[in-house]
Amino acid sequence: MSVYSPFLRLLVVRNTVKLRLCRKVTTWSPVGAAFNTQTLLRSDLFRKNVGLFGVPELSCTEGFEVIQERALLETEQLVERACINPPSALTVETFDKLSDSLCRIADLADFIKVAHPDPLYREAAEKTCIKIGTTVEKLNTNVELCKSLKNLLDNEEVMSKLDPETRRVAELFMFDFEISGIHLDEKQRKEAVNLNVQLLDLNNQFLMGCHMPNRIDMRALPPHIHNHFTSEGNYIQIGGLHAEAQDDLVREVAYRIFLYPNGEMMQTLEDLLSCRNRLARLVGYESYAHRALKGTMAKSPDTVMKFLQLLTDKLQDRTKQDFEMMKDMKRKFNPRNADVMPWDHPYLSGVIRAERFNIEPSLYSPYFSLGACMEGLNSLFTQLYGVSLLAEQPKAGEVWSEDVRKLAVVHETEGLLGYIYCDFFYRPEKPHQDCHFTIRGGRCLDDGQYQLPVVVLMLNLPHPTRSAPTLLTPAMMENLFHEMGHAMHSMLGRTRYQHVTGTRCATDFAEVPSILMEYFATDYRVINQFARHYQTGQPLPQSMVARLYESKKVCGAADTQLQIFYAALDQVYHGEPQNRSTTDILIDMQQKYYGLPYVPNTAWQLRFSHLVGYGAKYYSYLMSRAVASMVWRQCFHKDPLNRETGERYRQEMLAHGGGKEPMLMVEGMLQKRPTTQDFVDALVSDLDPDFEAFIMDSEG
Structure with a gap:
């Protein structure tokens, strides 16, 4: 999702699909086969280059300037129209067209600047992002534009006749104006614009620095560990x-060196947090956290901190037991030093899981070929929503790498819903994060048609070989399901306005559909539909699925506590300014909310890249998991493939995007409004052992 505001916010194939329902007849093929081959046949390589995502101008880098200038001209016309029209539903439609005009360029460029293998394309896209971003910041403080929207909101007679989604979108646009300082005098508005521009630069600086390796003279390290790291002359690089x-x-060397403080990065983080705070206070908020949380499920920093503290208190005994287990395990390896340190946590918890449940990834991977997993997702979506994933041949120049697959998402009665571009395979310089990008949002068009959403899913999977397809570890498979949850949120939403399409909703709600998919990914009734050994065709034994499911609970309290620490740190960083360094704050939060000691001369916060995209909202993962857990247990656990439940879930939670208040969507699905205590109880109950699974495993 874009960081700009207000106008840029955040295989069993059914052969009975009726092609006449789609806008054009296209040749489709089964989704599984498309991912189990090394490359797709490209019969059109010598045909006309249609440009990235089918945008003709983007057949060359100069095209970015062309489409950006066209969007800026269209923006001027829409601003003029918005300012002269009398208040009506057309006002909101004009604002949404303005948002769409900018988003279709900025979101696409935002993706290309990080994902395209050609540095010239990345550079051109980066320039477009800056140009559009500057325009957006000016629009944020355009008094005449805001006045036209305020005239609508103040006209009770007109507002009473608008549908709920239109009213909400109008209020969201006004909210974004307000947090950008529209109510300030001219001098202060200019200051707000300058702060926003400054923040864009600081965000980029911090993100770049987060992933930069540190290096050390190789003579400072024991020779026997040199081969674990990359060498560069006389130096060891640790990334x-x-x-x-x-x-x-x-592990210790990597932790101490990779997290060694960098003065320049420390200053960048201090400036970023200070700039955010100044902007929030300038536009009338107590802190940046107060500004960021308005409109979310949590609504306020107090609610978030109450949630984190209640969860900490509830997990206290379990967390202590988890760290004791890790200590016992470390004692086996290192009797002379059994103290558990922060660099031990991920490794030891993994060893304990593997030892207790025998979940060596290599035992599972042969059953999780990428093609089989995609067929499994296709089967799941067909049964829940009547939707099929169908592989479509990209045209020449449409994709940025030859191994990108294009999927059409087709409903059995509604026809073509949108497109998913799957950038799944590793390549040099590609970002290592698994993520979902909105390229184009859905919306109702003037001619009665629907603007089809387009998204990209990015993973980093190994390429298939001549002898074997791409084989996924259980973690990779779960990540695939997670990201596909985001994609289907985008595909199944049918909002009138693109400003609130799909994942353009409150951050602590946006993660619910993706996390819910993780529950499907560990349920035997779902896995049994697709997990087959790629050589023998044998199904994955139910006992292995049970072990996998139960293993996720091992050290789960400690893992959750680590996330609580990160979320609390994020909140304090974005709360009231403190006369302490970011490292002093980290030491304090680590002591209160984690349980493992701070390591002197380290600065983990300088690698906390989520501070940029999730500033004051890192808690969203925990709160979304709590909601997903409640939805799973109450609605899907009994029958995860029930069509009626799937349709209700689509109508209550997926269809609205951000066009409905998030807690109302949760309440509609659960038939009750959950409390903070309900959230805590859901997360804790997820860690309780399933004794039926133990019995099944012993019988297996």
């Missing part, structure tokens, strides 16, 4: 935590 390394020393 990550190496959390899965078996050697204690490798």
Whole structure:
């Protein structure tokens, strides 16, 4: 989702699909086969280049300037129209067209600047992002534009005749004007614009620095661990935590060096947090956290901190037991030093899971070929929603890498719903994060048609080989299901306005559909439909699925507590300014909310990249998981493939995007409004052992 505001916010194939329902007749093929081959046949390589995502101008880098200038001209015309028209539903439609005109360029460029393998394309896209971003910041403080919207909101007679979604979208546009300082005098408005522009630069600086490796003279490290890292002349480069390394020393060295404080980055973070706070206070909020949480399920920092503290209190005994288990395990490896340190947590919890449940990933991967997993997703969506995933041949120039697959999402009666571009395979310089990008949002068009949504899913999977398809570990399979949850949120939403389409909703609600998919990914009734050994065709034994499901609970309290620590740190950083360094705050939060000691001369916060995209909202993962858990247990656990439940879930939670207040959607699905205590209880109950699974495993 875009960070701009207000106008840029955040295989069993059914052969009975009626092609006449789609806008054009297209040749489709089964989804599984498209992912189990090395490359798709490209019969059209010598035909006309249609441009990235079918945008003709983007057949070359110069096209970015062309489409951006066209969007800016259209923006001027729409602003003029919005300012002269009398208040009516057309006012909101004009604002949404303005939002769409900018989003269709900015969102596409935002993706290309990080994903395209050609640096010239990345550079051109980056320039477009800056140009559009500057325009947006000016629109945020356009008094005449805001006045036209305020005239609508103040006209009770007109507002009473608008449908709920239109009223909400109008209020969201006004909210975004307000947090951008529209009510300020001219001097203060200019200051707000300058702060927003400054923040864009600081965000980019911080994100770049988060992923930069640190290096150390190789003579400072024992020779026997050199081969674990990348060497460059006389230096060792360390670009990550190496959390899965078996050697204690490798993990410790990576932790201490990768997290070693960098003065320039420390200043960037201080400036970023200070700039956010100044902007929030300038536009009338107590803190940046108060500004960020308005309109979310949580609504306020007080609610978030209450949630985190209640969860900490409820998990206290379990967390202590988890760390004791880790200590016992470490003692086996290192009797002389059994103290559990932060670099031990991921590794030891993984060892305990593997030892207790025998969940070595290599035992599972042969059953999770990428093609089989995609067929499994297709089957699941067909049964729940009447939707099929169908592979479509991209045209020449449409995709940025030859291994990108294009999927059409087709409903059995509604026809073509949208497109998913699957950028699943590893390549050099590609971001290592699994993520979902909205390229184009859905909306109702003037001619009665629907603007089809377009999204990209990005993973980093190994390529298939001549001898074997791409085989996924259980974690990779779960990530695939997670990201596909975001994609289907985008596909199944049918909002009138693109400003609230799909995942353009409150952050603590946006993660619910994706996390819910993780529950499907560990249920035997779902897995049994597709998990087959790629060589023998044998199904994955039910006992192995049970072990996988139960293993996720091992050290689950400690894992959750680590997320609580991150969320609390994020809240405090974005709360009232404190006369302490970011490291001093981290030490305090780690002591209160984690349980493992701070390591001197480290600055984990400088690698906390989520501070940019999820500033003051990192808690969203925990709260969304709580909602997903409640929806799963109450609605899907009894029968995860029930069509009636799937349709109700679509209508109550997926269809509205951000066009309905998030807690109302949750309440509609659960038939009750959950309390903070309900959220806590849901997360804790997820850690309780399933004794039926133990019995099944022993019988297996």
